[in-house]
Amino acid sequence: MLHSVNDSKASDSKVNLIHLSFDQLTEAFTFMNEPSYRVKQLWQWIWRNRVESIDEMTNLSKSLREKLNERYFLRWPVIVGMETSSDGTIKYLLQLEDLKSVETVWIPRLDQERVTVCISTQVGCRMGCTFCLTAQQKTERDLTAGEIAAQLYVLPCREEITNVVVMGMGEPFDNYDNLMGALKIANDPHALGIGASKITVSTSGLVPKIEKFIQESKCRLAISLNAPNDAIRTQIMPINKAYNMDTLLSALRKFSGRNYPRARKNNFYFTIEYILMEGLNDSADNARELVRRLKGIPCKVNLLMYNENPNTPFRRPTEEAVDAFKKVLVDAGMLSFLRKSRGRDISAACGQLASDNKRQELGA
Ligand code: SF4
Incomplete structure (x- = not known):
């Protein structure tokens, strides 16, 4: 404590x-x-x-x-480990005051003069997504607001940071108040001064907090959806039992342009993240079902190919399957992008983060 x-x-x-x-x-x-x-x-x-x-x-x-x-x-988290990927991504292991550790990822996009940093909000995660390495780690504690924000401060060259994604270890909305405190620090012109539109928070779908966040924050929101229906989503994301897809998507629909004045003004849209896993959620039928489910929601869909690891049973899809999936979305008029996994070779990509003790235990 x-x-x-x-x-x-x-x-x-x-x-x-x-x-x-x-x-x-x-x-x-x-x-x-x-x-x-x-x-x-x-x-x-x-x-x-x-x-x-x-x-x-x-x-x-x-x-x-x-x-x-x-x-x-005054004591900042300390960088105790660092790995550099062939694509320039750097994964840092940060040790906190009580010797617990979290991972923070530096993701440069040299072509766009952009540096995104992916930060963590908890040591471990309670959400139990079956495709995620962090979920295999017992939740040890929430980070304080200062510890979440400090991840941006202890990195070398912090003045180069242009974008922040809260997509590291932990479910941000499971530590809501501290998350909001951290965003305030990142956004504060007397501190780092990163604009709210450059900060994206990703959630697995804690619906009451989604509604609160949309009303309280100007930062962008990403939903880690990963399935076109409840049967598949419940299999990989236990949170779906508490807030099923109808509940989740209705909450997003409620904040679409027609219903929510701020949405009209601010080019407001959600990001839907969809990790494609072979034979589970990557078929053209799955894509058609996804199109139907997302109707009426102002969103773009980011597709990611699953990053395999020996501790989960899921497989990376073929490129053909991914192309076919994306084509269905694009043909239906949806904004859809295939996101390249960054830092895959150093286990810094989506779903691959963990504390050092857990990594040693898993041999990951
Ligand atoms: S994917 Fe995100 S919410 Fe799900 S277990 Fe991993 S860190 Fe938690």
Whole structure:
């Protein structure tokens, strides 16, 4: 269990500043009788300048720095492993304060001068998708908002980051409040200042949180669908038992242009992610059924070929099957793209992330 702001009152346990939200810091500064503008200064030292210690915050008075040092410390996640793919993708293993670890992936697109970083929200994942390596890891804990955002800060060349995808380890909406706190930091012009339209959050389908997110955030939303019907989806994604496809797709339909004014204004659409697995969900009939199911939803469909690993029974589809699947979508007038898997050779692609202990156990 990580500390809360109230722990700062305990003399024997200092709190890592990266775990505190702006509001929590404001509360702490009020408790210390410090003016509120100091909070903004402290915030910028952490989330814009990324200093390593309280002593580096030189526009805070010496006495305030001493007070802070009595109650707090500053420690960022540490890069303890790194693998580079032949396609330029880099997978980082980050160790957190309690020695648990998560993976973060750096994905450069040199042709488009774009760098996307894929970040994690939990150590492990409770959702149990049968095609995913992360699911085989017991959920150890949620990341704090600061730990989610810090993944963008500890990478070398962080100023090159143009896009963020929340598609790493964990179900982001299973850690909703901390996710929102992290997005606020990434988006904050006094911090990294990455525009909401450059940030995409991917969910396996926690419907109540999807509705909340659409109303509360301007970031983009991707749904990991992976099936054209309940029979197939339930087989690979247990979340489908709680929120079946009708429930999930109706929620998306509710926020289409006609029903939702913001959608009309902002070129609003969802991304549907569909991982193709041989013999399971990759036939032309499956594609036709998908077209029918997605009718009336403003979306684009990203197709991905499954990344095989020895710990799951699924197989990568043939290129012919993928082409035929895509053709059905395109012929039906849908926006559909085949996404190249990045970092496949270093197990950094979709569904391949895990903590180092789990990786060793699985030999993955
Ligand atoms: S695919 Fe995503 S939601 Fe499903 S188990 Fe893996 S990390 Fe969790």
